Amino acid sequence: MAKITMREAISQALWEEMERDPKVFILGEEVGVWGGTYAVTKGFYDHFGPERVRDTPIAEAAIVGAAIGASMRGLRPIAELMTINFAFSAMDHIVNEAAKMHYMFNGQMTLPMVIRTVGGGGRQLGATHSQTPDAIFAHFPGLKVVAPGTPADAKGLLKSAIRSNDPIFFIEHATLYQTRGEVPEGEHLVPIGKSTVQRTGRDVTVVTYSKGLEISLKAAEQLAKDGIEIEVVDLRTLRPLDMEPVLESFKKTNRAVIVEEGWLSFGVGAEISARIYEDAFDYVDAPIRRVAQKEVPLPYNRTLEQMALPQVEDVIKAVKEVI
Amino acid sequence: MDKMEHLDLYRQMVIIRRVEERAAELYQQGKIGGFLHLYIGQEAVSTGLISARRPEDPVITAYRDHGVAINCGISAKEVVAELLGKATGCSGGKGGSMHMADVTKNYWGGHAIVGAHLPIASGLALADAYNKTSGVTICMFGDGASNIGYFHEALNLSKVWNLPVLWVCENNQYGMGTAVERASAVSEMIQKASGYGMKGVRINGMDLMEVRETAEKMMAEIRAGSGPQFLEIMTYRFRGHSMGDPERYRKADEVHQWQENDPIGIHRKYLLDHQIATEEELNQQDDLAEKEVQEAVEFAESSPEPAAEELFKHIYVEE
Numbered sequence: 001m002a003k004i005t006m007r008e009a010i011s012q013a014l015w016e017e018m019e020r021d022p023k024v025f026i027l028g029e030e031v032g033v034w035g036g037t038y039a040v041t042k043g044f045y046d047h048f049g050p051e052r053v054r055d056t057p058i059a060e061a062a063i064v065g066a067a068i069g070a071s072m073r074g075l076r077p078i079a080e081l082m083t084i085n086f087a088f089s090a091m092d093h094i095v096n097e098a099a100k101m102h103y104m105f106n107g108q109m110t111l112p113m114v115i116r117t118v119g120g121g122g123r124q125l126g127a128t129h130s131q132t133p134d135a136i137f138a139h140f141p142g143l144k145v146v147a148p149g150t151p152a153d154a155k156g157l158l159k160s161a162i163r164s165n166d167p168i169f170f171i172e173h174a175t176l177y178q179t180r181g182e183v184p185e186g187e188h189l190v191p192i193g194k195s196t197v198q199r200t201g202r203d204v205t206v207v208t209y210s211k212g213l214e215i216s217l218k219a220a221e222q223l224a225k226d227g228i229e230i231e232v233v234d235l236r237t238l239r240p241l242d243m244e245p246v247l248e249s250f251k252k253t254n255r256a257v258i259v260e261e262g263w264l265s266f267g268v269g270a271e272i273s274a275r276i277y278e279d280a281f282d283y284v285d286a287p288i289r290r291v292a293q294k295e296v297p298l299p300y301n302r303t304l305e306q307m308a309l310p311q312v313e314d315v316i317k318a319v320k321e322v323i
Numbered sequence: 324m325d326k327m328e329h330l331d332l333y334r335q336m337v338i339i340r341r342v343e344e345r346a347a348e349l350y351q352q353g354k355i356g357g358f359l360h361l362y363i364g365q366e367a368v369s370t371g372l373i374s375a376r377r378p379e380d381p382v383i384t385a386y387r388d389h390g391v392a393i394n395c396g397i398s399a400k401e402v403v404a405e406l407l408g409k410a411t412g413c414s415g416g417k418g419g420s421m422h423m424a425d426v427t428k429n430y431w432g433g434h435a436i437v438g439a440h441l442p443i444a445s446g447l448a449l450a451d452a453y454n455k456t457s458g459v460t461i462c463m464f465g466d467g468a469s470n471i472g473y474f475h476e477a478l479n480l481s482k483v484w485n486l487p488v489l490w491v492c493e494n495n496q497y498g499m500g501t502a503v504e505r506a507s508a509v510s511e512m513i514q515k516a517s518g519y520g521m522k523g524v525r526i527n528g529m530d531l532m533e534v535r536e537t538a539e540k541m542m543a544e545i546r547a548g549s550g551p552q553f554l555e556i557m558t559y560r561f562r563g564h565s566m567g568d569p570e571r572y573r574k575a576d577e578v579h580q581w582q583e584n585d586p587i588g589i590h591r592k593y594l595l596d597h598q599i600a601t602e603e604e605l606n607q608q609d610d611l612a613e614k615e616v617q618e619a620v621e622f623a624e625s626s627p628e629p630a631a632e633e634l635f636k637h638i639y640v641e642e
Binding site: 051074 | 381383414415416417418422424425426431432434436439440441442443444445446447448449450453454472473476477479480483484636637638639640641642
């Protein structure tokens with residue numbers, strides 16, 4: 001199997017799906033002539049043409065709104081929002097329109113659309129361009145929220161998202177684009193709404209996703225040297241949330257640490273730990289710990305920024321606390 | 324337009340009027356919940372406009388949507404049933420007054436966030452541009468919507484992409500209780516369209532024939548590839564913004580003055596003056612409308628509530 005980057009894996013998924021289905025098209029800022037600000041759609045404009053790789057004005061509500069309207073009529077738009085921070089400019093269309101339409105009109109309208117966006121901190125872009133607000137989007141019934149942590153999952157989940165008939169908010173982490181991994185060529189589908197175990201272990205269950213997966217797997221290597229084996233469960237989809245692998249793992253280890261890049265308060269960790277307490281209380285041997293971003297707007301300065309972001313050492317510390 | 328169509332459009336206006344009057348009663352009886360925005364006074368706008376469309380032309384509007392729903396072919400029964408939240412309503416009782424749609428009639432709904440459906444309309448129109456099909460999207464909204472960013476993003480995008488859409492501003496001169504000149508930098512909405520290089524036409528919305536003829540002409544131009552155009556239709560709502568409106572922002576005299584320009588009365592006079600229909604024939608249409616609305620209310624009142632299992636249905640296509 002080929003070892004490729006997350007960027008290449010996402011690009012492959014888009015290319016293959018556009019080749020497969022003429023109803024699939026891309027719209028967004030700089031997706032065409034420029035080739036995508038993260039170079040994900042490089043070469044697409046020349047190959048698929050301006051009708052299917054549509055450069056838009058800098059107007060996020062128009063981008064998502066147009067994708068909604070086109071999808072209602074049976075097209076399969078992939079709307080790219082340059083960063084998740086700009087998704088706030090389209091918040092109404094994401095949560096008030098895309099997430100509601102199917103239900104509110106009693107199933108008459110279906111929205112086979114994907115919103116692809118890039119999140120995460122760690123690149124010294126300052127407070128407005130570095131957020132990880134994934135949990136906010138996962139709050140709304142009607143929307144599906146996907147955030148892959150490996151190149152293979154990125155490809156397989158994105159292909160599934162494009163083929164899905166529900167509106168999907170697909171979050172890529174900016175600092176994972178260069179991550180390499182084995183990715184099956186051609187047809188490779190990963191189901192949406194399925195968590196998975198990325199590393200097996202007996203001592204502590206670490207629940208995470210996206211960038212948190214990378215951090216947790218690094219922590220696992222170091223902890224293994226001390227004889228501590230953590231089991232890493234990757235959520236992959238935040239809504240609908242698949243708790244089965246989490247609970248199964250927890251019932252074995254009786255201890256859990258949740259790792260996310262977003263802020264602690266009202267975050268993914270809060271949700272997961274609440275569900276473990278609710279559904280597996282009898283198995284709890286130690287208080288569940290959460291590793292997350294410090295509660296500050298991310299600063300520009302590199303040292304300060306890294307202090308605010310969750311680190312491998314934070315995961316190691318939390319794991320040792322629950323043992 | 325042949326005589327049959329004339330009578331049909333006249334009857335549609337009367338049906339809308341009667342549905343709204345009955346809705347007001349049902350609201351006061353506590354049978355309709357939430358908000359209720361009546362279309363009384365504006366009937367000629369959507370009736371004339373929608374009569375100019377072909378079946379392949381998608382329609383989308385804002386929350387004052389009962390009239391448009393009827394013009395698009397949703398029965399009075401399904402409209403009143405939706406107002407009562409019944410399973411037989413056009414949105415299964417899940418949408419309510421502000422969210423009526425029937426996709427099979429190419430009517431993409433009532434949308435309740437001011438201005439938010441304009442970008443969606445761009446997308447509806449994009450589907451025709453993308454598929455190289457001949458539909459022209461009609462997007463209706465109020466003057467109040469022209470002040471929110473979505474309006475500007477949508478108009479701009481439609482022009483940049485040369486989308487087949489007719490933007491229709493129903494200028495009823497108040498965004499809720501705020502008069503146009505207190506909320507908008509320009510009181511003529513077509514000036515905003517000109518900012519996006521778009522042809523704009525401003526007409527009297529109390530006259531069904533004027534609406535119909537203008538819309539037909541503009542839709543034909545758009546269908547021929549002119550790109551988006553902007554139609555501003557001057558109108559007036561005879562009732563408050565919604566049922567809970569104290570109407571402190573306008574004088575009774577102003578309302579009475581407009582009521583003398585009742586669009587149904589104007590069209591009735593037109594049909595009589597042009598000897599298209601007789602008094603007797605029009606009275607007959609009034610009776611038919613009355614009967615249809617009476618049956619609609621009875622149908623809605625005797626319809627079942629949505630089943631409990633409906634609560635969790637249609638959140639997703641793929642669970």
